[in-house]
Amino acid sequence: MSPLQLCLILSSLLFCIGLVAVMSRGNAILVLLGVELMLNAANINFIAFWRYGPHPEAGTGIIFVLFSIAAAAAEAAVGFALVIAIYRHQQNIRLQEANRLKG
Amino acid sequence: MTFSAQYLWLIPALPLAAAALGAVLPRTGRGLAAGAAIAAMVASFLVSCVALCTALADPAAKLVHNFAWFDLGSGVLRLGWLLDPLTAFMCVMVTFVGALIFIFSLGYMKEDKGYKQFFCFMSLFAAAMLGLIVANSLLLLFVSWELVGLASYLLIGFWFHKPAAAAAAKKAFITTRIGDLGLLLGMLWLYNSTGSLLFFDGGAGVLETAALGSLAAQVTVGGLAVSTAIGLLIFCGAVGKSGQFPLHVWLPDAMEGPTPVSALIHAATMVAAGVFLIARVYPLMAADQVLAHVPVHALTVVAFIGAITALMGAGIAVAQNDIKRVLAFSTVSQLGYMMLALGVGSWVAAIFHLLTHAFFKALLFLGAGSVIHAAHHEQDIRALGGLSARMKVTFVTFAIGTCALVGMPLFFSGFWSKEAILHAAHGWDVSHLPFYAAVLGVVLTAFYNTRLMAVTFFGKPRSPGAEHAHENSPVMTLPLVVLAVCAVVLGFLNTPVWPWLDTMLLGKAEVHGHSLMEGAGLMGLSVVLVALGIGAGWALYWRTTRTSASAPDPLAVRAPRLMTFLAAKLKFDELYDATVGRLNSAAAAFADFLEVWVWGGLVNLLARLGEFTGLVNRETDERMLNGGFDNVSGKVRGTGLAYSRAQTGGVHGYLRFLVLGFVILVLLVVMGGAR
Amino acid sequence: MNAPGTDYYLERAPLVLRDAIVQWSPVPAQWLVHQLITIVAILAVFGTFFAFTTIAERKLLGRLQNRLGPNRSGLPWWKKGPKLWGLTQPFADAVKTLTKEDIVPAAADKLLHFLAPVLVVTFSLLTFAVLPFGRNLIPVDLDAALLYFFAAGAATELAIFMAGWASRNKYSLLAAMRALAQVISYELPLLLSVVPVVLIAGTLSTQDIVLHQGHWTFGFLPHWFVFTPWGAAGFVIFLVSALAESNRSPFDLPEAESELIAGHLTEYSGFKYALFFMSEYFGLTALSGLGVTLFLGGWQAPCPFLQFIPSYLWFMFKLVGMLVFFIWVRGTLLRLRIDQLTRLSWQFLVPLALINLGNAAFWALTAGWTGPLQLVRWGVSLAIIVVPFVLIGRRLSGTRAPRIYRYAAS
């Protein structure tokens, strides 16, 4: 098995951990953390393909990861602001109770 | 001093810096903000003069300085500065008139709370306009163009606590935006077809022969040449900005802003932008002239729009009673003349008229501002009167401005520029209709200006404000005097005997004049026409002066229906209300109708159908059969419930289905691929 | 004058020493020994440095408050001997803290309570790895050294949070929250004050930044960044933010004695407390070292003829100068309220740092200006930073009501 495949397996397993967390945990914060994990898994893929790809000197993978990290930061800021808004609204952050568009 | 296009950015940058300074200064920094604004304008003026000298040294040259603005990966967007006589003349005019208006504002806005913001916005406005002039790229021009729009929105709505001002600002912004959409589309089309937006780029620019040839050679919908289509789209922008028919409606409403703003918008900057744009892209507009088999030439449209506007504006101005509105419609009319000149192929005449008009219209607006300021913000000319004795400087300078606007022969700049336009229109071989419209416009111009002068300055004062009016401080009258001198002198830059401006703009080396006698017939005609207009005005308004503010207008007495029609601005606002506005509400009503009756009805119908089947079901169930149907309907209910359980509103459920769906999809694709 | 270069024997002395020791070890372990020596050297030097910083702080603060400070401790086995001006006090303190009882609250989260002090010292020590102590002395010459520094530094606040949360004490938790608010507020101006240096030097490597400052105008005016308008402004912003980042007075809100007992340190005692104490000083030293590197020319001598003094000594001189300044500030200024703290950051430091970034960009753009234009460059650059400073400062203080000195004699 090549190192690239190992990296890809690592990233897909990390992605699935995040996915399972998103799907089965009720706590909004944990769900957001799961989403962050999924983003990180994607970043690992970018780096792996950059490292073992045909044109590492172009640096596209690295630049994409930088953008992705910036997007993740934006997502975290907005996401946790939403969590706080939900908490203020229903006094808990159980996602299964946040099922109304209007309240 | 050597000056190259590289340093041209200084001209807009100085007012921009003043605007930035004004933005960060605290409210107490009034004096500093105003001083910085004026100093920046004066400095810009000096730089512009240097630029003008450089440009005139070699009028045929197009000095450009292009640079990469940003790298898109697949291409590079480039911007640039351009220095030729057109740019230089415009820069000098804008900075000079602008500086005088700024100085005038010192006095006019003295008591206003938003003094600091006012100078900040004015500087921004001037900076945007200058950026528009020095741009060598349609993109940079467009950016400045939009900045001009923004600044005008801020300035027209400067007294935003007045509902009328806020509405006027919005109207100006939205109306010009309609035109700008055309400009944007034209720009994108141009970039798509030529891959560049630079005007001059050493042979690769869009206004150079290579690009023009290919643009004129292509044909698009309706048999139009691509250059015609792009030109007309760009012209849309000019129509919006320069208040041409049919988008002129915002311009008179823009009078809600402070008077110096009106002067800046109507004289030097915003409205001139449209004319300047067409003059700048003139090679593109004229590229289709060589083609014979096109349905329409771009310039023909320009000429007709200009002629319509010129006549219409003059007509409406006859019936207005607000001193600023009269001037506003006269601006509309004069801009129509400029467009007409552009359309008939004499863009130098248009620029000449643009320059002279800038000076005398700024003079008129500042004079009106002086009157308004002195008469305690009384703007209705019926309530003024008798000011000639009370405000001597204002009266004399205003009279000079009026003479220039009317085209009093020989000694006033307006005469020469208007003469050039009439001459060009007369020589146009496509149609003579624009010429007749222009001639009629001349009569009307003379008529309404006589009316304005007579009612405002003569007779008895008809309101307490006018009675207590007295001359303003030198800070306000001095710009008037300077502008008045210019309004006279400027005409001699380009008489038929010595057409210096023409030669410079056209990039020729020597001045070839010809005798006055060549155009004497036409000139005589226009003198007669002016005399006719003034005579009519005199007969109606001067001989019998108005006695009270509420007395009916003499013209209204003689032709009441015409007068009301004109006073209502040819009912354009009503027309737009009735067409565009009504279309809008009709669409909304239609959507509402669809919502309530069609979709709602459909839903209701389905519900009724359901009810009906239910009824039938029950009937059959009760009357005919027993448990079997109960059983079946129970099953149906169960399925429905099971489905409805999927719609929990819970995120988890949706996500789970999403993921399962993804997995199944991938498996299907893989298996399908394997087969 | 022939300036001593990289092979000046005093400059090379530490390296020679290290290589000599490495030679003694077996070949397969040589790389390990090589690294270990670096680590041990940093620990030893900065451990001692820490010890003497504490005594210097206590004595200096004492002087500032018109008292003597510690002056009793001498040498233990020399009862009648000289007191050595109390210079052995830190060692006595060390013995004391090591022998004290280690108290862990019953309700505390044992694991995190233990982990927090360990992590806090680890992270603050990590930052030393990229500081260039001398011409040849840099533990790791990373390409992205500055980024590394801030990455490692950001983690210490996390450890403070762990300490506060794990104690299960509401004062500790409040302190933890304050620590987080503070780091979020001040990370931004700190980074923004550093960015102009990166912009001008064109590199993130600390060694290259120092080399960039190694020139002299007229042979004696050093090209340190602090001697440019943007550099001076950046240095001041850096100083203020560094004070806040290292939780020093007047920004020592997370451990404000009068409000929160001792903040996140409330439930710590003995050696764990000492570790926190140590990490605070390590953090301060590291940030001072960074300030020296970025703005004060690093290990460069101020004048060419002073280059005979080896570069690592120059670094140490400057470091000591910075620390004395920080101690002075601590003895002089009063603690801020939390709202004043965040307002200072968001409304004053961040805008100024952003303007300063533009200023540095202007400086970089006008690098070609010479002769009289150089004067214009300086004037414009000064104006760019001074005018907003005055305006923003005036606006901020303008919204406050006039000060009333209620208990002061007028």
Place this chain on the structure above:
Amino acid sequence: MTLALFILALLILGSAAVAMALRNLIYSALLLIGSWAGIAAFYLWAGAEFVAFAQVLIYVGAISMVVLFAVLLTKQGHAPEPVEFTSLSRFITGLIAGGGVAGVLLGAILGMPLDVRTAQAAPSLTVKELGARLMGPHTASLLVIGLLLTVALLGAVLLASDKRPDQPEDAP
């Protein structure tokens, strides 16, 4: 090399998995920070130094702070209410779905003949080159990201602020 990767993978996956399964949110967050640090180490391993430090700076330095703030502000710190798998069926279906995705992905990876570069030396890209790339061909994307961050910042402030924007400052 591969051994180091295995150790890193174990660290990353282990801490992530445990973090996602724990009941105490603070532990989850701290473990997850460990996982992020592990990912940074992976970047270092792969030779992407700059990205590694950026990852630490942003995830460990900033996002973790936001997470901890959110945990404390929503009073989840001491888990007064059960933060647990409230529904076993949801957990099981989640696990099945996740497992399905994992199966699909792993199958795809293992079944793909990946063309691996023979030169195993880590490619080096200095920060300066990276900066030139970022400001050269990727300027537009950089601007878009800057815009996104600004909008996100404003949005976060607006969402989390107590006051409605249309209410006056000192409404009760």
